[in-house]
Amino acid sequence: MQLENGKILHSDNVFKAHSVKFIDAISDGIELLDQPEKLRKVLNELGAMHEQKRIPVTGFPVFGNAFFATIKEILGNQCSIELVNFFSLF
Numbered sequence: 001m002q003l004e005n006g007k008i009l010h011s012d013n014v015f016k017a018h019s020v021k022f023i024d025a026i027s028d029g030i031e032l033l034d035q036p037e038k039l040r041k042v043l044n045e046l047g048a049m050h051e052q053k054r055i056p057v058t059g060f061p062v063f064g065n066a067f068f069a070t071i072k073e074i075l076g077n078q079c080s081i082e083l084v085n086f087f088s089l090f
């Protein structure tokens, strides 16, 4: 995908660095599923950090849809209806 500034998205260093941070954050979140208070604190801090960076709220569904499309492609016919329903909540 080509960006407005002519860069190719998946070769962009900022995008690549964020992709690693994103996956780490998802992994940390999964680890904390049985500690909801701690998870809430971590997510609130992450949300505040994005707000400080002035990331527009409209970016999150775009990001979420791209993430789910990738998961669906990887899982193929193993993508369950429960998973589809889960992602449709957002």
Ligand code: HEM
Pocket (backbone or CB within 6 Å): 014, 017, 018, 021, 022, 025, 026, 046, 049, 050, 053, 055, 059, 060, 063
């Ligand atoms: C659920 C979705 C997202 C997660 C889990 C996530 C996760 C993260 C994490 C873990 C960091 C590093 C925090 C730190 O260093 O303390 C970060 C930084 C950042 N995120 Fe996100 N992010 C998400 C969505 C987005 C979106 C949609 C954008 C913009 C379109 C964005 C832009 C940024 C920027 C600009 C930074 C700071 C630069 C950097 O550290 O690479 N993030 N994000």
